[in-house]
Amino acid sequence: GENVEQHPSTLSVQEGDSAVIKCTYSDSASNYFPWYKQELGKGPQLIIDIRSNVGEKKDQRIAVTLNKTAKHFSLHITETQPEDSAVYFCAAQGTSYGKLTFGQGTILTVHP
Amino acid sequence: DAGVIQSPRHEVTEMGQEVTLRCKPISGHNSLFWYRQTMMRGLELLIYFNNNVPIDDSGMPEDRFSAKMPNASFSTLKIQPSEPRDSAVYFCASSGQGGDTEAFFGQGTRLTVV
Numbered sequence: 001g002e003n004v005e006q007h008p009s010t011l012s013v014q015e016g017d018s019a020v021i022k023c024t025y026s027d028s029a030s031n032y033f034p035w036y037k038q039e040l041g042k043g044p045q046l047i048i049d050i051r052s053n054v055g056e057k058k059d060q061r062i063a064v065t066l067n068k069t070a071k072h073f074s075l076h077i078t079e080t081q082p083e084d085s086a087v088y089f090c091a092a093q094g095t096s097y098g099k100l101t102f103g104q105g106t107i108l109t110v111h112p
Numbered sequence: 113d114a115g116v117i118q119s120p121r122h123e124v125t126e127m128g129q130e131v132t133l134r135c136k137p138i139s140g141h142n143s144l145f146w147y148r149q150t151m152m153r154g155l156e157l158l159i160y161f162n163n164n165v166p167i168d169d170s171g172m173p174e175d176r177f178s179a180k181m182p183n184a185s186f187s188t189l190k191i192q193p194s195e196p197r198d199s200a201v202y203f204c205a206s207s208g209q210g211g212d213t214e215a216f217f218g219q220g221t222r223l224t225v226v
Contacts, residue, residue, distance in 0.1 A: 034214065034215075036217075041219075042219060042220075043116075043203050043205075043217030043218050043219050043220050044155070044203075044217050045217065046214045046215070046216075049214065089154075089155065098143045098145075098160075098162075098207045098213060098215060099145070099157065099160055099167075099168065100145070100157070100215060101157070102154060102155040103154075104154045105154055105155075
């Protein structure tokens with residue numbers, strides 16, 4: 001089955017700096033790669049996603065890149081703000097009914 | 113739509129008791145997923161349904177766990193008997209038709225087995 005590795009497990013940055021989280025996946029058939037943000041006491045919430053026919057996608061301060069040859073994808077957050085502090089999960093989805101395999105998560109802390 | 117609704121939000125039970133977690137997916141969604149979240153293992157997919165039919169239950173840890181989806185608007189995850197190692201946050205998520213569509217998560221049920 002699919003295996004997703006996520007790094008780093010924790011990331012601490014100063015407000016205004018950029019943050020980058022990286023993931024690799026194992027199943028070359030995977031074709032959908034969402035990123036979720038989870039705040040304390042809440043369920044994960046989608047912040048951006050990318051499909052296998054696209055190499056990069058941007059939404060304001062958030063961007064995601066995908067390298068299908070190398071089977072890795074990354075989340076980039078620019079001009080970080082304290083409210084970006086949360087746990088971020090990458091995920092990969094294959095061809096079956098929307099089944100998502102998640103990475104282990106990254107705890108992002110943005111210091112004012 | 114109110115989103116994916118889970119109940120209860122918190123459950124504390126004694127070892128050996130039966131626990132039932134409930135989920136109401138978003139109306140119109142045809143895929144439903146049960147996840148378990150722990151510090152050690154992260155987010156694990158337990159089972160998922162498509163059009164109310166269980167597709168893959170390979171993530172269910174053992175026979176003490178069972179899940180049902182009697183109709184498109186309701187699903188349950190049951191643990192019988194419960195054990196302390198079952199303590200975790202259990203999430204239900206739903207998504208629309210086909211693949212590569214957003215999965216929406218509920219707020220989760222925090223289960224503590226003492």
